[in-house]
Amino acid sequence: MNFNGFVLPLLIIITGFVVGLLFEIIIFKKIREKSLETDWDGFKVVTKSLRGLSIFSFTIAGIYIALGYMDLGAANLANIHKILTIILILLITWAVAILTSGFVNIYTRRAEGVLPSTSFFGNISKLIVVFIGLMVVIQFLGLSITPMLTAFGIGGIALALALNDTFSNMFAGLNVITSKEMKIGDYIMLETGEEGYVQDITWRNTTIKAITNNTIIVPNSKIASHIITNYHQDQKEMLVKLNVGVSYESDLKKVEMVTVDVAKEVTEKLTGADDSVEPYIRYNEFNDFSINFTVFLSVTEFIEQYKLKHEFIKKLHERYNQEGIVIPFPIRTVYMKNELE
Known part of the structure; x- marks a missing residue:
C-alpha cells in the first residue's frame, strides 16, 4: 500500500474535515454573533440554516479530491461519486428547508391578523421542501417517479389508517389556526382543567405554558374537540369574583360600604387591577x-387576579377587624328537647 494510494487521500479527507471545523468554529461563529446584533431576523434564519453545513461541505470536497489519487476502478468511482452527490443534495435540501421554514415563520409573525404566529406553516413548508429534495434524489438515481406515485396512491389508504392520529392532529391544528379562536400568547383553560399561555401550535400538538412554569403538551385533536375558555379573546380585561360571609349581627349597609371602599383602595394602587x-x-x-355575598373586581388580564385577591383579602380582613365586622367560623346550633316520662 503506497503513500499516494492510501495515506495521501486520507490526509486530504482529514484536512477537509479540519478546515470545515475551523471554518465553523472561527469564521461562522463570528457570523452568528454578528447576526445577533442586527435587527433583521432574516440574517438569523440564514445563519441557522447554514449551521454545521461547512463541516460536511469541506469533508465532501476533501473526499472528491482524494478520489483522484485512489485507484478504485471506474465503476467504483462512479458509485462513490453518485453517493456523494446524493449526500450533497440532501444537505442542500435540509438547509433550504430550514431557510424556508424560518422565513415563513417570520412572515406569519409580521402578518398578524392574516396568519397566526405559529410554527405550523413553517413546519409544513419544511416538509414540502424535504419532499421535493427526495424527488430530486429519486430522479437523479434514474428511478421513474410515476410508478412510485402509483404505488403511493395504492398504499395511501393503508398509510392513512396507520397515521390516523397524526393526520387528525394535523388537520385539527390547521382548523384551530384558521378559525383564529386561539393564538400565540392567549391565556386559555381546557375543560379538563389545564390552563396557561399558548406558546405554539405545531402540526401535531399545542404547547401551553402554565403559570407554574411547566409546559403542557396537548394533541391538536383534543384542542379541537374540548371546550376551551379563552381569557384573551376579544378583550383581556375580566371580572374577578370573591365570595365573603359576615355574621347575622352585621349591619349590611355598613358591610357593603366598607367592602367597596377597600376594593376601590386596592384596585387604585395595585398594578394589574382595572380601576376603570x-x-x-x-x-x-x-x-x-x-350572610354571604360576592365581591366583583376587575383586572387587566386573567393572571393578575391572584395578586388582586391576595392584596384584597389582607386589606379586607384588616379593615373588618377595625370596623368590628365579624367573619364567623362555621357553627351549628343544636336544640335538644327533653321528654318527660
Missing part, C-alpha cells in the same frame, strides 16, 4: 352561620 370598573358587591345567600 367600579367594584361592587351582591348579597346572594342566607347560610347556616353567615
Whole structure:
C-alpha cells in the first residue's frame, strides 16, 4: 500500500474535515454573533440554516479530491461519486428547508391578523421542501417517479389508517389556526382543567405554558374537540369574583360600604387591577352561620387576579377587624328537647 494510494487521500479527507471545523468554529461563529446584533431576523434564519453545513461541505470536497489519487476502478468511482452527490443534495435540501421554514415563520409573525404566529406553516413548508429534495434524489438515481406515485396512491389508504392520529392532529391544528379562536400568547383553560399561555401550535400538538412554569403538551385533536375558555379573546380585561360571609349581627349597609371602599383602595394602587370598573358587591345567600355575598373586581388580564385577591383579602380582613365586622367560623346550633316520662 503506497503513500499516494492510501495515506495521501486520507490526509486530504482529514484536512477537509479540519478546515470545515475551523471554518465553523472561527469564521461562522463570528457570523452568528454578528447576526445577533442586527435587527433583521432574516440574517438569523440564514445563519441557522447554514449551521454545521461547512463541516460536511469541506469533508465532501476533501473526499472528491482524494478520489483522484485512489485507484478504485471506474465503476467504483462512479458509485462513490453518485453517493456523494446524493449526500450533497440532501444537505442542500435540509438547509433550504430550514431557510424556508424560518422565513415563513417570520412572515406569519409580521402578518398578524392574516396568519397566526405559529410554527405550523413553517413546519409544513419544511416538509414540502424535504419532499421535493427526495424527488430530486429519486430522479437523479434514474428511478421513474410515476410508478412510485402509483404505488403511493395504492398504499395511501393503508398509510392513512396507520397515521390516523397524526393526520387528525394535523388537520385539527390547521382548523384551530384558521378559525383564529386561539393564538400565540392567549391565556386559555381546557375543560379538563389545564390552563396557561399558548406558546405554539405545531402540526401535531399545542404547547401551553402554565403559570407554574411547566409546559403542557396537548394533541391538536383534543384542542379541537374540548371546550376551551379563552381569557384573551376579544378583550383581556375580566371580572374577578370573591365570595365573603359576615355574621347575622352585621349591619349590611355598613358591610357593603366598607367592602367597596377597600376594593376601590386596592384596585387604585395595585398594578394589574382595572380601576376603570367600579367594584361592587351582591348579597346572594342566607347560610347556616353567615350572610354571604360576592365581591366583583376587575383586572387587566386573567393572571393578575391572584395578586388582586391576595392584596384584597389582607386589606379586607384588616379593615373588618377595625370596623368590628365579624367573619364567623362555621357553627351549628343544636336544640335538644327533653321528654318527660
